[in-house]
C-alpha cells in the first residue's frame with residue numbers, strides 16, 4: 400500500500416542543506432509513531448510541494464531508490480521533507496564546487512558523470528524521469544555513498560518547471576557525454592515497458608487533500624502511453640547517422 404506519512408518539524412533544528420538556491424534545510428522531524436528522523440525540509444508553493452511528494456511515492460513503487468517522502472503541515476502552508484539517507488550527492492562527493500574552472504574541474508565532472516551513468520538503477524531513473532517530466536536530474540540530485548545510490552529532488556517535474564526551462568532528460572544527455580548512450584538507451588527502452596500505471600492512482604489517493612491541486616496521475620499516465628518512443632527520441636538515431644553518411 401502506498402502512504403505518505405505526516406511529520407512535524409522540531410523547531411530550531413533547521414540548518415542549510417543545499418546550495419542555498421531554494422533553501423533546502425537539514426532538520427529533525429517527528430513521525431506519527433513518535434520516532435524522530437533526520438530529514439531535508441523543502442518549503443515552496445503547493446505545486447512544488449506536490450511535485451516532490453507525488454514522484455516520491457510513485458518512483459519508490461516503481462522500484463527506484465528514493466528516500467521516504469514526508470508531508471509537513473506547517474501553519475504557513477504545506478511543506479515537503481525527504482528522509483535523510485546520510486550520504487552526499489555526487490557533486491559534493493567529488494568536491495566539484497571546490498575546484499576552480501578549468502581542465503581539472505572538467506575531468507572531475509566527467510568522472511562524476513561516468514559514476515552516475517554506471518549506477519545499477521540509472522536506466523530506470525532515466526525512464527522515470529521521462530515519465531514524470533523531470534528536467535533537473537543534475538549531479539547534485541544523485542546521492543551516492545560509494546555503493547548505494549538514492550535519487551532526490553523532484554521539484555522540477557510534472558510541469559512545475561519555470562516557463563521556458565529546457566525540456567531535457569539530463570541522464571540521457573550525460574550518457575551521451577560519456578559515450579554510454581547505446582547501453583543506457585537499450586536498457587531504458589526495455590525497462591520502459593515494465594513501468595506500469597498501477598501506482599499512479601494509489602499515490603494520488605495517498606496525497607493530502609491540500610496537495611491535490613492537479614491531476615498528476617493523468618499527467619504521468621499520458622506520458623506512459625508513449626514512453627519508449629519518448630526515450631528513443633532523447634538519443635541520436637541510427638537514421639541521423641546514415642543521413643550524414645549519404646551526403
Ligand SMILES: Nc1ncnc2c1ncn2[C@@H]1O[C@H](COP(=O)(O)OP(=O)(O)OP(=O)(O)O)[C@@H](O)[C@H]1O
Nearest residue numbers: 417418419420421422423439466481482483484552
Ligand atoms: N534525502 C536526502 N538525504 C540526504 N541528503 C539530501 C536528501 N535530500 C536532499 N539532500 C541534500 O540536500 C541538497 C538539497 O536538496 P535538493 O536537491 O532536494 O534541493 P535543491 O532545491 O536543489 O536545494 P538547493 O537549491 O538549496 O541546493 C541535496 O543536494 C543533497 O545534498
Ligand SMILES: [Mg+2]
Nearest residue numbers: 417539540552
Ligand atoms: Mg537539488
